[in-house]
Amino acid sequence: MAPPFRMDQIGSLLRPKELLQARVSLSSPSQMYEVANDEKIKQAEKKAIEDVIQKQIDLNIRPVCSGEYCRHIFYGGFFETLDGMTPIPDLPIPDAFRTDFPTTTGLARMGAKTRAAVVCTGSIRWKKSAYLEEWNILRGGVPEWQWKELKITMPAPNYQHIQLKPGTAFTKDSGYSTDEQYFQDLGQAYAQEIKALYYAGCRNIQVDDPHLTYFCSSQFLGGCKKDGVDTDALLDLYLESHNIFLRQKPADLHMGMHLCRGNMSGSTHWVSGSYDQIAEKLFTKTDYNTYYLEFDEVGRTGGFEPLRFLPRGKNVVLGLVSTKKAELEDPKVLKGQIYQAAEQVTKGQRVSADEALDFLAISPQCGFSSSSLAGGKDMTMERMWEKLALVRDTAKEVWESF
Template identity: 65%
Template sequence: MAPPFRADQVGSFLRPQELLDARSNLASAKNIYAITDDDPRIKAAEEKAIAWAVQKQRELSIRPYCSGEYNRHIFYGGFFEKLEGMTTMPELPILAAFRTDFPTTTKLAEMGAKTRAAVVCTGPIRWKASAYMDEWKTLRSNLSREEWAQAKITIPSPSYQHIQLAPGTAFTKDSGYTNDKQYFQDLGHAYAAEIQALYDEGVRNIQIDDPNLTYFCSSQFLTGCEKDGTDAEALLDSYLAAHNVFLKTVPPDLHIGVHLCRGNMAGSVHWVTGSYEHIAQKLFHHTLYPTYYLEFDDAARQGDFAPLRFLPRGKNVVLGIVSTKRPELEKMEELRAAVREAAEVIAAAQGVEPSVAAGCLALSPQCGFSSSSLAGGKGMTMEGMWEKLVLVRDAARGIWGDHGAV
């Protein structure tokens, strides 16, 4: 199985200033989950920005087409807050309401934050209407019907709220749930409904964003779990199982992959470090995804390619080796060498030639260019962003243009 695109992208772009101006009232952390569907000024700015981004992608032959996540203030916005049974808590105390030593909240606390917004389950979880249909319809309105299959939409992971909240607080007693399995079962059904709704309207490529799975590679997070009395391995197993609840229902002609990174907040801030070694075998073997988007641009942050030895035949990895955190443009030969190295690791483990192993690989930036409206790599500009995406395009053409040889 080959990945759908040899040159891919994670989906979030730097925001045009006109869009930032229209959404300036959402800059506060407590407004992250604000629903702005009925604000005509914001909607018009989003539509204009997406039309511009699509045209730019078309001119530069960059695929898959993405909306830039211009409908969202932050990459995980728009889903949980629209589910029945979910209640937005805009100002939870940042240390008391969240997991002990949770990397995101501890770093935010160091920056001076006192509260953080989250979405807590207060009743039975039910899908009412598509969270991302407007985003998809805006994106596809700028495409021919034949181009719909060349587009991708992103959805946050089912574990996003649960992993950050203090143990036992992701759902209340009034929710009707008594354990995590019940919570994730209904949440999985909501994901299945969202995915089916998007599929019915023409979506054929979805990326689930789950940066928090990399927290299980972090000694800080694992130590915090110990302090909370949480079995980290059991927690990881429950999250992987939560993905499979909806993956079992995916139509056969819908591609769906999962993206793991460590964040790209303002000033190139990332949340955790640590190799995929601790989670790779379970990630590849215990989830039903065909494709994994993994960041590999900085060995000090995420280690080397060794964990790819766990990749089973028939699955793909999109190598995020072009940085969205640094404005400097990578060298083509460095990208080629990185793909060759990754292919050799996979080839040795699978007992195939490196040229065969390269067939399950693709290239992308390591993270989105802007995890939230005001985030992004230090020194990264709009011009630099497009140069990076063109580099990924050209590198992929050079590597796989000759029958997959590296």
């Protein structure tokens, strides 16, 4: 199975100033789980999405995404819509979080004293779709035959659990006594959300799980050791949390997982480290079709060697174009990197170079605006579109049938 597109994107785009102005009352990090019910804000979001859809179509950018313009931050909109999940805007740093957790230690260095999270306080139940409204705006911007060219994103099931202090992701009153029970019900909620999107015509979903790269970080692993946490077992728990809903997905629904190391305001990243430490488990113990992996900076991401673990029938989208740096990449360098990546797939699968290329595609390494107010240093709207066009043109040159 080849990836749906030889070029791809991670989903979030820089917000237009008109949208930021409309959503200014929701721009505080403490309000990141607040749902915008103001009709003026909703109209501004709808207009911004319609405009960005047309821009992508005009430039032949695929897949077409909403830019996550309905969300303050990429993981917003899901957990807080579930029964049994309670947003808490001001959990104390560091006491409420894992020891030496890279995100909270980084925020603390910036002066943050609290961080928002969602804690389970009752039985987890899906009651309404979190992203159906966003999907309906997205699909409304193209004719039905083009719905297959659209993609929507959602956060990973472990997003809340991994950051919170061990044993605090669910309360004693929630009815859960084990992590497995918590993730089983959460997985069923994901399955229902995915089915709601599927029945509305969605055929391409990306799940964002940047925290899995923390298992490549000595800081995170060291903090878990201080907390008495078995990181091998924790990684297995999280991979299985994805499979709970992946096993239930329709056969013709493409699902991919995006991993990165952070792209917050000013090009901030939280961790470094090669995928080597997680690649074999990631590729073989999750039921995704495609993995979106960042490879834009060897010192932070490591090289392509982990791709030797990619099994046949699965794909990797190579995140080679930086959303952290405004400088445009050299197309010749990008093409060389694609062929280097293919060499590792060739070694692992013992296939020809052409066959190895069939399992690959290219994209930016992350979204351009993980939150409404965050973006790469010196990144502009104009440069964002130039970078996406560069991805498009490079893909066309490497994969002639694109």
